[in-house]
């Protein structure tokens with residue numbers, strides 16, 4: 001029983017990180033039909049900001065906001081430079097563009113920073129643990145779960161109550177009509193990228209706090225997982241992205257914990273098979289987007 | 298007095314399809330003008346071209362004396378012109394309130410937004426009752442009311458309505474036509490596309506008749522009502 005609870009905490013921490021990443025992908029996809037594979041590099045940027053801040057002795061309370069701000073700005077720059085020119089192109093063109101952006105950034109990290117993994121100095125508190133009701137929980141896990149909850153609530157309030165959040169949902173549903181209301185295409189797309197950068201930044205802080213290192217390919221695996229989570233939840237659906245992220249987190253953590261050791265090497269394919277099974281039962285994902293076709297500008 | 302809206306040599310093409318082949322028209326402040334014609338005549342294309350939903354291929358659109366031909370659709374509501382497009386196109390995943398809020402997106406002044414919202418609720422009490430409901434769950438007629446209400450939220454001086462009565466029960470259609478007259482009395486100029494010719498000509502001052510992307514007739518609504526080539530244009534025999 002304790003083991004299950006313990007693993008549930010782990011699954012919530014990992015799933016929450018996937019959920020934040022999947023949300024970032026979904027926000028952009030819902031508005032412009034782009035699957036941004038360079039989302040992972042936004043994470044990596046945040047990771048390097050944490051690394052340099054650690055080296056410079058900047059306190060964590062300052063380096064975290066910086067690590068979140070940097071990918072926001074990077075995402076907006078990415079949109080302006082790389083994605084705006086292909087905004088009206090096909091989904092395939094945009095996808096290839098995002099691969100190109102990802103690769104260019106990876107090469108830049110490798111050549112300007114280091115091809116190897118770099119340690120990130122983190123506050124000692126993160127590696128300690130607390131005992132809650134008999135459970136020993138790592139502070140970094142607790143931090144991840146709390147940060148995820150705060151982010152999800154903040155995002156929900158923004159999307160439901162804020163004029164600009166509502167405009168984003170309107171644009172995701174019918175971009176042409178949203179523009180007819182005076183919602184500017186450039187503004188709403190730029191805001192979607194900023195939001196995805198923010199989510200990638202928070203996810204990166206959580207990811208790095210579990211691993212204390214950063215390398216040029218750091219973002220690749222989590223964003224691939226987030227992509228799977230987004231599809232699992234229903235591509236373009238924000239609630240789906242959250243649900244998909246948590247489900248994937250639970251699948252991975254529980255397989256790692258309870259699969260017989262002889263089977264452990266097949267953990268990933270077994271996990272993916274479960275995802276495929278869910279998609280066979282629910283082809284449009286757990287919580288499909290209300291408008292399946294993403295309207296383009 | 299110069300016209301509120303003026304089209305000059307207005308052409309609109311989708312690839313090889315010439316939807317509008319060079320039309321001229323004028324709408325004066327305070328008028329209700331109907332745009333009539335058979336399916337595929339180019340009425341919606343004209344409306345969409347004016348509002349910036351579709352790019353104008355050639356010619357000019359002047360609103361209140363200003364050339365708005367190249368203005369992107371997102372700039373147009375600020376100038377006081379808006380379109381309630383064909384097929385309602387309310388935001389189904391947003392509540393009634395939020396649809397109205399988006400209609401007023403270009404408006405900065407909050408007291409004016411509250412006033413417009415109250416005005417819409419006075420016109421359509423059912424929307425006030427359903428203000429928290431998702432627009433996608435409204436009936437077709439209610440969605441049409443919302444589409445018109447949303448358009449009114451930016452305090453337009455010129456309101457383009459593309460088939461506001463489409464798919465509505467006769468009783469509701471009558472309400473919509475009454476509403477259009479009311480709006481005009483409140484100072485909104487109306488440019489209206491309608492399939493319901495009789496209803497449209499009853500409230501309109503003037504009308505244009507389109508066929509195959511061209512204007513084939515224009516005149517006072519009274520003269521149009523009396524003429525007998527109306528049905529010909531509707532059957533596409535031009």
Ligand SMILES: Nc1ncnc2c1ncn2[C@@H]1O[C@H](COP(=O)(O)OP(=O)(O)OP(=O)(O)O)[C@@H](O)[C@H]1O
Pocket residue numbers: 311314315316334335336337338339340341342343383
């Ligand atoms: N997006 C588009 N792409 C290509 N052709 C189009 C497009 N929209 C309209 N057309 C064509 O342009 C012509 C005019 O269409 P339009 O929608 O303006 O007609 P309409 O007068 O509004 O007809 P209806 O009464 O059926 O609404 C039609 O032949 C139509 O097929």
Ligand SMILES: [Mg+2]
Pocket residue numbers: 340341342383
């Ligand atoms: Mg039409």
